Amino acid sequence: MSGTPKILLQARGVARAFGEGARRRAVLEQADFHICRGEHVALLGRSGSGKSTLLNIIAGIDRAESGVITMNDTDLARLREPARTLFRREHIGFVYQFFNLLPTLSVFDNIALPLQLLRMPEKEIARRVAELLNAAGLDARGGDYPDQLSGGEQQRVAIARALAHRPALVLADEPTGNLDAAAGRRALKLLVGARDTKDAPGLLTATHSREVARAADRVIVLDGGRISDGGGDKQEQLAW
Numbered sequence: 001m002s003g004t005p006k007i008l009l010q011a012r013g014v015a016r017a018f019g020e021g022a023r024r025r026a027v028l029e030q031a032d033f034h035i036c037r038g039e040h041v042a043l044l045g046r047s048g049s050g051k052s053t054l055l056n057i058i059a060g061i062d063r064a065e066s067g068v069i070t071m072n073d074t075d076l077a078r079l080r081e082p083a084r085t086l087f088r089r090e091h092i093g094f095v096y097q098f099f100n101l102l103p104t105l106s107v108f109d110n111i112a113l114p115l116q117l118l119r120m121p122e123k124e125i126a127r128r129v130a131e132l133l134n135a136a137g138l139d140a141r142g143g144d145y146p147d148q149l150s151g152g153e154q155q156r157v158a159i160a161r162a163l164a165h166r167p168a169l170v171l172a173d174e175p176t177g178n179l180d181a182a183a184g185r186r187a188l189k190l191l192v193g194a195r196d197t198k199d200a201p202g203l204l205t206a207t208h209s210r211e212v213a214r215a216a217d218r219v220i221v222l223d224g225g226r227i228s229d230g231g232g233d234k235q236e237q238l239a240w
């Protein structure tokens with residue numbers, strides 16, 4: 001990358017609490033961070049620190065109570081339905097910890113779904129899905145259903161689905177959390193491999209895995225409801 005990296009996503013003062021009255025508990029208090037275009041940022045933090053909550057807010061699945069999240073020039077918090085859904089469909093890919101494939105759709109159709117929602121012509125969809133199946137090492141499995149696949153294979157399908165529409169931002173919530181080391185490495189390779197393309201997506205990966213954190217350009221840590229956007233000395237943060 002030449003010159004100053006361009007900021008893709010900027011979060012300022014993002015806050016979210018759950019529960020009412022005396023049971024109210026702040027999960028995010030002051031999340032400040034950014035992701036540059038094409039940059040891979042690993043989001044670390046102990047279990048329950050709010051990593052999934054933050055990813056869900058960025059994806060528009062959940063809402064922040066305050067704070068600003070801008071992606072390119074769009075203020076995500078201000079988007080109302082259906083604009084929010086349309087924005088997500090076009091610009092964001094999401095990889096869930098538990099794969100979340102649709103059981104009644106074949107592997108091919110699971111990957112094709114985001115493209116169909118964007119009304120891509122069928123021929124182009126077929127080409128793109130074939131390319132992704134190949135990258136995932138699943139050429140022969142397009143006609144299978146998710147329950148005929150191993151966990152590692154399902155996760156590669158889920159990653160292929162998240163990348164299908166070439167989103168500007170991919171959010172991955174512990175993408176290797178339920179896989180053994182070898183399957184995790186393969187999933188990570190597919191995810192990170194997307195960054196070899198011309199319009200590499202920004203990637204925000206919530207993880208407990210040091211291997212995933214090591215593969216990232218930068219690490220941010222969620223602790224006590226806060227992320228401080230210090231730019232990120234990766235070595236120092238990996239000591240966490």
Ligand SMILES: Nc1ncnc2c1ncn2[C@@H]1O[C@H](COP(=O)(O)OP(=O)(O)OP(=O)(O)O)[C@@H](O)[C@H]1O
Nearest residue numbers: 018019027045046047048049050051052053054174
């Ligand atoms: N819908 C909800 N209602 C009430 N509390 C919630 C809700 N969603 C999350 N929480 C609480 O918010 C806190 C943060 O949860 P979150 O799932 O974001 O953590 P996490 O960092 O992703 O943890 P893990 O590493 O275990 O996945 C937890 O204490 C959780 O119980």
Ligand SMILES: [Mg+2]
Nearest residue numbers: 051052053173
């Ligand atoms: Mg989580």
